[in-house]
Amino acid sequence: MALTVAQLTGREDSHITYADNGVGLTAETWQAFTTLRKAGAEQGFDLRIASGFRSFARQLSIWNGKACGDRAVHDDLGDPVSIPDLPDVEKIHAILRYSALPGASRHHWGSDLDVYDAAAVPKDYHLQLVPGEVAATGIFGPLHAWLDAQIEEGSAAQFYRPYASDRGGVAVERWHLSYRPLAGECIPRLTPALVEAALANADIVLAEVLQEQLPDIFQRYIEE
Numbered sequence: 001m002a003l004t005v006a007q008l009t010g011r012e013d014s015h016i017t018y019a020d021n022g023v024g025l026t027a028e029t030w031q032a033f034t035t036l037r038k039a040g041a042e043q044g045f046d047l048r049i050a051s052g053f054r055s056f057a058r059q060l061s062i063w064n065g066k067a068c069g070d071r072a073v074h075d076d077l078g079d080p081v082s083i084p085d086l087p088d089v090e091k092i093h094a095i096l097r098y099s100a101l102p103g104a105s106r107h108h109w110g111s112d113l114d115v116y117d118a119a120a121v122p123k124d125y126h127l128q129l130v131p132g133e134v135a136a137t138g139i140f141g142p143l144h145a146w147l148d149a150q151i152e153e154g155s156a157a158q159f160y161r162p163y164a165s166d167r168g169g170v171a172v173e174r175w176h177l178s179y180r181p182l183a184g185e186c187i188p189r190l191t192p193a194l195v196e197a198a199l200a201n202a203d204i205v206l207a208e209v210l211q212e213q214l215p216d217i218f219q220r221y222i223e224e
Helices: 028-040 056-067 088-097 141-153 180-189 192-199 206-222
Strands: 016-020 024-026 046-050 111-115 175-178
Touching: 024 028, 024 046, 028 046, 028 111, 028 141, 028 175, 028 180, 056 088, 088 206, 111 141, 111 192, 175 180, 192 206
Parallel strands: none
Antiparallel strands: 016 024, 046 111, 111 175
16 A cells, blocks of 8 residues: 555554454455464464554654653663753754654554563563564564564564664664565655655754754765
């Protein structure tokens, strides 16, 4: 399906189907996830979605909260970053390491989701989505070892990991899966001009610096 510009940048959710306690994905992505979940269940995993579709407004709230120091920002070791103490350009890069720019999040598309294994944790477990959870020795290590094998064999219902390696931009996020048929259509259509237009009327913190840095941001954090 070809998303409209508003859908592509998270300002409209008419392409989204909500299920599983309000999680949103496109219908096609839901169908693929159901296939992957059934395969996982046969191996003893209870594959669940921690986050699916996120709107522009939601991503903007996350961004502003982090840029103002009201929401936690962590480094690659999971240690807190003191955002108020950083120069503005460094604030931007610290946030972008784990959080997308509003209008440029893959979660806008309905093709991307963050997953975990509900069978591996007690009901009161506080999910964090941090590297330690998905490491080989982590609580979700077995799930991700299985997912690695499925992806390598081409048996993951066309899901892949867009952040499987550190290329100097977004940190490795093993919990983040992307449905290739839809994401593959969206990637070349998301341009700096579209993102800039989406941000033009948004009350976003660090707006001037973001505008200046957008070409570098796009190359480091958005282009695949």
